[in-house]
Amino acid sequence: MTTSNTAPVANIIENDQQALNAAYQIADLALLERKQRDQNGILPFDIMRQWSLKGLGAIRIPKQYGGAFVSNQSLAKIFKIIAKADASVGQIPQNQFGLLSSIEQIASPEQKQKIYAGILAGKRLANGGPERYSPDVRSISTYLENIEGQYYLTGQKFYSTGASFADWLAIRALHPDGHVVLCIIDAKADGVSILNDWNGFGQRTTASGSVNLSRVAVAAEFIFDEKALGEVHQYRGAFSQLLQVAIDVGIAEAAYADTLAVIAKARPIADAKVEKASQEHYNLQEVGKLSVLLEAANLLLQDAARYLDELDGIDKVTEEQAKQASIIVALAKVYANDAALMISEKLLELGGSRSSLAEHNLDQHWRNARVHTLHDPIRWKLHAIGNYYLNGQQNARHAWI
Template sequence: MSHSQKIIDNDIDAINAAYHVADFALEERNLRDQQRLLPTDVIQHLVKKGLTAIRIPKKYGGAEVSHQTLTQVIRILAKADANIGQIPQNQFGILNAILLIGNEKQKTFVFNEILAGKFLANGGPEKNTKDSQTIATTLTIADGQYVLNGDKFYSTGSAFADWLAIKAQHPDGYVVLVLVDRKTKGIEVVNDWDAFGQRTTSSGTVKLKDVVIDPFLIFDERKLADTTHFRGAYSQIIQVAIDVGIAEAAFQDLLTHVKKARPIADANVDEASLELYLIQEVGKLDVLLQASILLLDEAANVLDRLEQKKEIIDTQVAEASIAVAEAKIYAHRAALTISEKLIELSGSRSSLAKYNLDQHWRNARVHTLHDPVRWKYYALGNYYLNHQFPKQHAWI
């Protein structure tokens, strides 16, 4: 995937680049979705435009764009193709973790790789463990070499990767994050992701068999517990932006296709767009969408304010997580509701395969399975009622 990459050095350039990639992504989105064709050319374009490096700190050569800009970039991409919005999310999350726990030499190396056009994806959570945080993959030491063994799933973007980020159990009993060149002997990336939505994210299996890794690229995740950070809110706000982008795409298609629908006879109007009850429904959906955008923007502003502080405290981290959780709840509702109402209000012909309008609901339904909102409601209630802070992890 490595290509000569444009270096983005400001927020405006990042947003402009996102629109260019979005236009390209939209061209064959329906074909890719219906035939499960991986968007390799789109991801190459995204990397060439420099979008994967926009959150790298300025001291390492990146643009270090604001969270406001990052979420706008993700929204733009996800509106064009929800898969393209999701594919780089793990790279942003992994780079953020490395910023928190890596030493200077490690950070300089990894960030330079990304700035040079390398793409980083994850070997994701594991399919058959008791929960998504349990790691069965092992890092062992044999004959003086560090060796990875295990099977990963939900490995979003793995087919496009130059580097894979793998979580594994260290021999001393703690979890480490390991970066490994995807072409290393013993790595097999299997494109077996067959979910009904987010079909082209390459979120399938990564098999690791006696994979020898460089000890320089082992990161001790215990360090995350020793620092005060808003990694969880940062990770989650990208998920929110993807859902808002899906909602925006569905709403845009709704406005187009409602005008092609036939009105119900009882309405006594010439066009469906003149039906009183339908007009009211569209108004409700607009309010839902605008509320989700505003909550996302406010959450991004909270993170931007927090990032400007020299030191942050637990209270501020909790405020960030709560702001993002509130945004996630509305984005979840907007993506699912608007994509479902798109079909209802546009009528029977909108269900025809040639329009592929069901992709928005399918994408929304699959993507919103990340970090279920029922636990967001719990976090909010426990915070406001009992003054309990959410846990510091990537799911809140």
């Protein structure tokens, strides 16, 4: 991994308002040609370059290292703003923030300084995701070996969201001593092959494909033991899930806006005996339901972000507080899931046959919602919520709760 001065010079965001302003600027860019990108699988390289140059990639770096460390409330709003404009663009940087949160817990001050300096300069970090044919997402066959004092990575990863845009990749692997480590490598290093072979019907331009590793050299100083991430007082899962929630709410907001727009143009059902589809009693009722659902999802997202901000201000978080963080974010995830799926489906129903035309590409909202909500499905969120309130238990310590 390199931290040379060849990285592009990025703007340094100093506060939450600057970050929000930059997010709206990126959203404006993301709206341009969104339909063409989605329909033709065109990756948003220019948009992600602007994301970094405007300084958005570094907004959660702690202030002592030169970052703004914006609030969770602002961060959630930023992801929602971007995802509303283009859900794929909204998802691409999500892993960077989750990874930086983990690095904050497991890296030494010297390691943090080097990594954060690169991010502040505009470098992008993505993950080499879970392994495609493993028994579950936590199983790892990718391995690290030590040959005459030099470490090398070998393995295959999939669901590597954003890898095609990244300067650095974070790879989980088995250490020769048997424990799991996180390795940061140069995305263009010898032995790294990044394939844009993601072909899901939604979130089409996230570049969530394969990363193949063939004896990739790894600097010893960028190998991190993940043991600390399993401690009972950490809430990295809640933080990671908060961004997933924000993306889902952004999709829901985009679908809701288009729902209002298509109803305004749709023809009314003849039996309704009204002049406009916006006057149909059924449409009024359905839009009313959708607005309540969206408002609830937004409020739960805000509550979850606010609670994480409270924990960020505490020197030592208790196990109970970490549990509550997971549950509060899980509550928001359930409503965000339902809002994204229901509103994007009702958009097509209430818009009528015309809304199904490819030229409008309105189905993108449902496709994006259906694919993105498959991340960390809510059936296990509901299980965790019930187990917590009935039995006081919430013992999972990973990025999915």
